[in-house]
Amino acid sequence: AQTVTQSQPEMSVQEAETVTLSCTYDTSENNYYLFWYKQPPSRQMILVIRQEAYKQQNATENRFSVNFQKAAKSFSLKISDSQLGDTAMYFCAFVSLGTGGTSYGKLTFGQGTILTVHP
């Protein structure tokens, strides 16, 4: 079974600074995707960034980038130039790929990290 661990229950950062959120996962699979989702107080789950395990290059989306270390099973999220609107709970998530099986499409989430951006 896959597990996802976020060891930082809460983080805070000053506006315009950089912050890194940690995530580790455990799996015996070789083909999978990793995600970071953001959940602001509005409750909506918003996709931040996606990383395919077969890609060595780290994914980036504007101010958001990841540090994907496949051997170490680590997937951290870096937010640059933090903005007040980045205040939210951030979830790391894992999904195994393939063509079937009971884990097919099952998105496994970490416990979440509450990020607060201070003015």
Place this chain on the structure above:
Amino acid sequence: DTAVSQTPKYLVTQMGNDKSIKCEQNLGHDTMYWYKQDSKKFLKIMFSYNNKELIINETVPNRFSPKSPDKAHLNLHINSLELGDSAVYFCASSHEGLAGLETQYFGPGTRLLVL
């Protein structure tokens, strides 16, 4: 314009009642999901349907019954509601690409409160 929509957004009801939550997606995806987020914000999958067929059924009480009338809709019916069913329920959908199921997009959630 909403890609994945859920109704209602809020549901307050008494213990023992039966209620339904509806989900619709207009993304053309072929797979839909239900997730439960508990009071500690932990998210866990409950069910998944692919082209109207059940493919994931986690350990969920059989008071919970998903129904998929077509691949754009996945509804969740809950019988005999209990206090512990209070949570936020999220619907999601994804497309089945060449590599398997891809990114899941979530609805706005339905906050259920059982009194």
